[in-house]
Amino acid sequence: MKAAFSTRRSLPCMLAGAVVLAGTSSMEGVAQARTQQASGEGKQVWSVTTCMAMIGDDPYGARDYALDWQHHGGGRDARHCHALALLEAGDEDTAARELDDLAHQTAQKGDNMPPALRAIVEEEAAEAWLAAGVPAKAQASADFGLSVQPGNQGLQVARARSLLAQNRADLAEQELTTLVTRQPGTALEAYIMLAEAERKMGRLEQAMQHVTHALGVAPDNAAALLERGIIRERKGDAAGARQDWQKVLDLSPDSHEADMARQDLAVMAADPDSP
Structure with missing residues (x-):
């Protein structure tokens, strides 16, 4: 998923x-x-x-x-x-x-x-x-911004998001790991995106650690709950995944994350044995 x-x-x-x-x-x-x-x-x-x-x-x-x-x-x-x-x-x-x-x-x-x-x-x-x-242009914008203000956290996160959108999970994972290592108090979205990148690369344990960190700070963060549900589903914990996605619907029923949670729940219902 x-x-x-x-x-x-x-x-x-x-x-x-x-x-x-x-x-x-x-x-x-x-x-x-x-x-x-x-x-x-x-x-x-x-x-x-x-x-x-x-x-x-x-x-x-x-x-x-x-x-x-x-x-x-x-x-x-x-x-x-x-x-x-x-x-x-x-x-x-x-x-x-x-x-x-x-x-x-x-x-x-x-x-x-x-x-x-x-x-x-x-x-x-x-x-x-x-x-x-248009994630390639998003990356170009972030790169120009970083040339103006190197180390800007918002731009680093935006660049990582653009890399993920271009299926460059490997590079996004490298850059986000550097960011959260140097600045542990960085924005939660950096930890959530790092979890996504690690999950896409098959590093499910590391992904779970980082999304758990995000949820420890913000237990009702819909994006983090959505990502943890996906990781749980990948690890074979269908009940846990379903619980996370349902919580997304309860907390933010009109959000983008809720739309994706509905899709994931529908896929699970149609094929409960899917990996």
Whole structure:
């Protein structure tokens, strides 16, 4: 059975690196922006905080806001918000191209975008390419970001995810092993992906150790439960696998992981003796 570790991070995780939202004031800015857009009255006050805050529940509104802002000289922040709005709206390919272009153009033109922010933009580009189903371009984005900020953990994880999507479990396993050895407190997704890579290479005991570590930190992590179920199924523990996948459905019934758990449960039900 195939692992289904999500190739796309949640948008709030991305936005947290790009801009720190200003709580209630940002929500007031969203309301003001929508009122101005609807009425056409009053002087528009452009704000990256307002634009980013709109994306989660109104990506099309954020897209239009960002486009209008660009027409009024919004520059880099407007382009960034526009790309993330497209990503949330489901136009991953265009979003990835815009994010890549933004990171590369600022580098070429000597823009003063801090290396940390440029790395974030390339991590977002990598995630967008993965969501678009183009892992080779995701790897290229991650590689460029790492050339700007070597050792960036988010980019290392994004690169490993792109390698797994290209069936390069061997290289992903090497890089993730190095990452978790040097930084034991690294993101849980690194341990989950390492378990996936090891499982794909037939190293089931090591895979179980790493996914168990992830679940020790976050017992209800759906991606970790999904992966442990796959490992258990590979080890012949059908009951344990079924239990993990059912827990995924109970915890996150509308998630990508739940979709994959349903598929795995259906395969198991159809052929309970399958390896």
